[in-house]
Amino acid sequence: MAHERILPTSEARDLLELARGIADTELAPRAARDEEQGAFPRDAFALLGASGLLGLPYPADYGGGDQPYEVYLQVVEELAARWLAVGLGVSVHTLSCFPVAAYGTERQRAELLPDMLGGERLGAYCLSEAQSGSDAAAMRTRARAAEDGYVVDGAKSWITHGGAADYYALFARTGESDSGGRGISCFHVPADTAGVQADAPERKMGMASSPTAAVRFDRAPVPAEHRVGEEGQGLAVALAALDSGRLGIAACAVGVAQAALDEAVAYSRTRRQFGSAVGDFQGISFMLADMATGVQAARELYLAAARRRDAGLAFGTQAAMAKLLATDTAMRVTTDAVQVLGGSGYTRDLPAERYMREAKVLQIVEGTNQIQRMVIGRDLARSADAG
Incomplete structure (x- = not known):
């Protein structure tokens, strides 16, 4: 619609x-x-x-x-x-x-x-690792200096487009292991680089068409000219990218929620019980009203954060809020859509169950919603201390 x-x-x-x-x-x-x-x-x-x-x-x-x-x-x-x-x-x-x-x-x-x-080369973003998903500064993948650049060893986990991408935006440690975020650098790595290999895609509850896989680097050579930004600047690059990426996830969540709402509204007008469309019953009508209100509120929040970004204002906290609200809303709205459709909603004959399965991952990717709450809470604390 x-x-x-x-x-x-x-x-x-x-x-x-x-x-x-x-x-x-x-x-x-x-x-x-x-x-x-x-x-x-x-x-x-x-x-x-x-x-x-x-x-x-x-x-x-x-x-x-x-x-x-x-x-x-x-x-x-x-x-x-x-x-x-x-x-x-x-x-x-x-x-x-x-x-x-x-x-x-x-x-x-x-x-x-x-x-x-232009679409000739599709990318993937290699930041997360099995033991350092939310704690990016604890990554272990290492890029060691070599004669013509770097040699990379390590593995990245949960990589969207892993094995299907033409290149990887890779974050790897170039400093000492105790240097935290200060020792991380960013690299552009073509997927056909020697020593780069993706595992079989994960078997997920949703989004089967989007491959998610571990990507391994085994003495993979990366020329010095493929380092992006200064050495040691990688974590700042990664976090700046994620602020914008969270807005992308928020927009995705609103899209899924809107699709689920449209499906539920359409069904409520055609499905009849006790001589009336089920959407005319207050229990269903009020549920749809709450779903629609949540979708619109999430949309307005991600757009407000986007306008801050476009105006050159700080928007990281607002991006975290938008991602949090939009993805939690998508989970609630898609669950309610299945409920509105009843038994039909639980079958794969209609898309409502797929929307519900897909919505769950949006609460996890690009920083779990628990991480978003930490980001927002820390900003509140800083503001209070500064005041």
Whole structure:
């Protein structure tokens, strides 16, 4: 269902209509089948790149769309509403482009970004490890200095597009093990680099079309010119990227929640019991009202955070709030959608159960919601102390 949006320019409105058209004609018809088969839609990302939708928040000089985050995130929401694997995939790819776009040299940007933003090369973001998911500063993957650059050893876990990506935005330790975040650096690593290998994809409860796998580095050579930013700057790069990435997850969550709400409303108007549409009963009507209110509140919160980002204001805490509210809302709304549909909602004949399974992962990725609460709580404490 198309929803009225307030967009800043006619170009932004055209981009959103283009995204809706692709989502309706190319994504929605195949989502259920490909999820059932675990088929990765690599062609969808190529199509989005060719359509100018894969690099929206990045400079036009390198093939991007020069669009504010307010616009980009609404495109992500539309894609996720039809197929979360694609919406989240666009968010992750955008995250993987951030280090080069924001911290790369002019030569790195000119050589790498056009193919990344144009859909020729799909990215993955290699930060998490099995023992250092939320505590990124405790990572063990190491990049040791070599004659022509670095040699990388270690493993990254829970990598979206692991094994399917064309390159990895990799974070590895270049300093001493006791140097914490100060000893981490960022690298651009092509997937075909010797010694880089992905494990078999994880068997997940949802998003089977989006491969998530461990990626291993066994004496993988990385040229010095593929380090992004200064040595030791990697954790700052990673955390800056995650602030924006959390907004992408929030937009994905709102898309899934909206899809579940639309499904529940449509069912409530056609399903009849005791001579009336079930949506006319107060118990269902009030449930739908709460679902709709939650979806709209989450949307407005991620858009408010995006506008802060576009204005050059600090937005990390607001991004954490948006991710927290939107993903918790998506979990609640999708659960309620299954309830509205009753027995039909519990079957795979309708998409409500898929939305519910997909929503859960959004409370975990890009920092669990417990981490988001820590971020918000610490900001409150700092503000109180400063006052």
